[in-house]
Amino acid sequence: MLKNLISPKLKIYMNYEQIKKRIAPCGMYCGKCFSFNTGDIGEYASKLQKALGEFDIYAKRFSELIDEPKFLKYPEFKEMLNYFATPQCKGCREEKCKLFKDCKVRGCTEKMNVDFCFECRDFQCNDTGFDEHLQKRYVRINERMQEIGVEKYYEEIKDKPRYQ
Numbered sequence: 001m002l003k004n005l006i007s008p009k010l011k012i013y014m015n016y017e018q019i020k021k022r023i024a025p026c027g028m029y030c031g032k033c034f035s036f037n038t039g040d041i042g043e044y045a046s047k048l049q050k051a052l053g054e055f056d057i058y059a060k061r062f063s064e065l066i067d068e069p070k071f072l073k074y075p076e077f078k079e080m081l082n083y084f085a086t087p088q089c090k091g092c093r094e095e096k097c098k099l100f101k102d103c104k105v106r107g108c109t110e111k112m113n114v115d116f117c118f119e120c121r122d123f124q125c126n127d128t129g130f131d132e133h134l135q136k137r138y139v140r141i142n143e144r145m146q147e148i149g150v151e152k153y154y155e156e157i158k159d160k161p162r163y164q
């Protein structure tokens with residue numbers, strides 16, 4: 001089967017426009033957001049959903065068979081898994097971010113005619129609408145992109161978890 005002929009280490013290179021779809025103008029990595037519709041979290045959640053099948057019935061049985069009360073929490077786990085498996089967002093460049101509702105960056109980068117904040121003459125500005133934590137990340141990420149370029153930055157972060 002073709003699937004078996006493809007090395008798991010095979011690198012898939014993305015061009016600048018493809019990378020832009022995954023990295024927001026502020027530098028945050030939409031591609032690893034739980035809400036990104038073609039992201040890893042949605043894909044893995046969907047695979048796990050399929051692998052579990054009709055586990056509901058078994059969860060109850062296993063809680064008794066092996067006396068493990070954790071299985072009784074399966075309905076809550078399943079609810080969360082279903083949520084992760086149906087991500088809706090197309091990324092910051094296509095729609096308004098559902099998480100950071102006060103973000104002013106996308107509209108501003110369009111006005112300033114830049115793809116990323118580090119390309120703007122006013123970087124680092126304080127008019128992003130971010131809280132302190134996000135503002136620090138925005139500065140750190142943009143400085144790194146400025147230093148090594150967008151493509152290399154993408155290579156650096158593409159396999160790291162977004163939530164760390």
Ligand code: SF4
Nearest residue numbers: 030033089091092097
């Ligand atoms: S725009 Fe916001 S909600 Fe959508 S993928 Fe990016 S960070 Fe996630």
Ligand code: SF4
Nearest residue numbers: 108109117120123125
């Ligand atoms: S003014 Fe600030 S938010 Fe707007 S593009 Fe420049 S750096 Fe980004």
